[in-house]
Amino acid sequence: MxxxxxxxxxxxxxxxxxxxxxxxxxxxxxxxxxxxxxxxxxxxxxxxxxxxxxxxxxxxxxxxxxxxxxxxxxxxxxxxxxxxxxxxxxxxxxxxxxxxxSLDAIAAEALDAGGPLLVVTDARRREVYWAAYSGGVQITGPHVEAPAALVARIPELGAVAAAGACAAGTGLRVVAPEAPxxxxxxxxxxxxxxxGVRPGPLEPLYLRRPDAVAPGPRKPVGTG
Structure with a gap:
């Protein structure tokens, strides 16, 4: 195949x-x-x-x-x-x-972390996308939040390594790859x-609303 x-x-x-x-x-x-x-x-x-x-x-x-x-x-x-x-x-x-x-795909290729793994990528707006894995299985995520908020969570997650383009910001040992x-x-x-499973419709993981928004109604023009 x-x-x-x-x-x-x-x-x-x-x-x-x-x-x-x-x-x-x-x-x-x-x-x-x-x-x-x-x-x-x-x-x-x-x-x-x-x-x-x-x-x-x-x-x-x-x-x-x-x-x-x-x-x-x-x-x-x-x-x-x-x-x-x-x-x-x-x-x-x-x-x-x-x-x-996509975070699962990075985790699937990550080198042996020796314990729970974080996958962290750039979400722009000074935020990151992340998920945590243990034994190759996702245990939480995906989430989007500020890097400092993620770092504060690391002790409870018990992560020992990180992969993804923003892995270095976690302070953990960095392993490949950076991208799926x-x-x-x-x-x-x-x-x-x-x-041979026939998959359902594709569902995007945006995690937040897009920047573009529909224009609102036009304001009435004064005639005075």
């Missing part, structure tokens, strides 16, 4: 091809990885990166059996690019599209992929 993995929840625009063996629970192989870091060009870069990943893996887009996409948390505009692209590809290719938490990768994205959906 060939899986196209996409993520635009962080400044990293990620696309890759992962092969999933249907008969071995531990058998996956990353055939191609394309990552470009530019928070302002998700829309311009994602589809070219997906096509480049296919070319690098030696497969055609029509050969893809499923799509996995990060559903955040992430800024509204960037996150929407990845999810809309994934949904459009799924519709065009008639393949399932599985959404996974194809292997981690697919790892979060591999059981459903192998079982």
């Amino acid at each position: 060939l899986v196209l993995a996409l993520d635009t929840a962080t400044p990293a625009v990620t696309a890759g091809i992962v092969e999933v063996a249907p008969d071995r629970a531990d058998a996956t192989a990353t055939l191609a990885v394309r990552v470009t870091r530019d928070a302002r060009k998700h829309g311009e870069l994602l589809m070219p990166e997906a096509l480049a990943a296919c070319a690098e893996a030696g497969v055609a887009l029509a050969d893809i059996d499923a799509v996995v996409v990060g559903t955040g948390p992430g800024p509204f505009t960037g996150l929407r690019v990845g999810m809309v692209t994934a949904a459009a590809l799924g519709d065009a290719l008639d393949v399932p599209v599985h959404g996974v938490c 990768g194809p292997a981690g994205l697919v790892a979060c959906a591999v059981d459903a992929l192998r079982a």
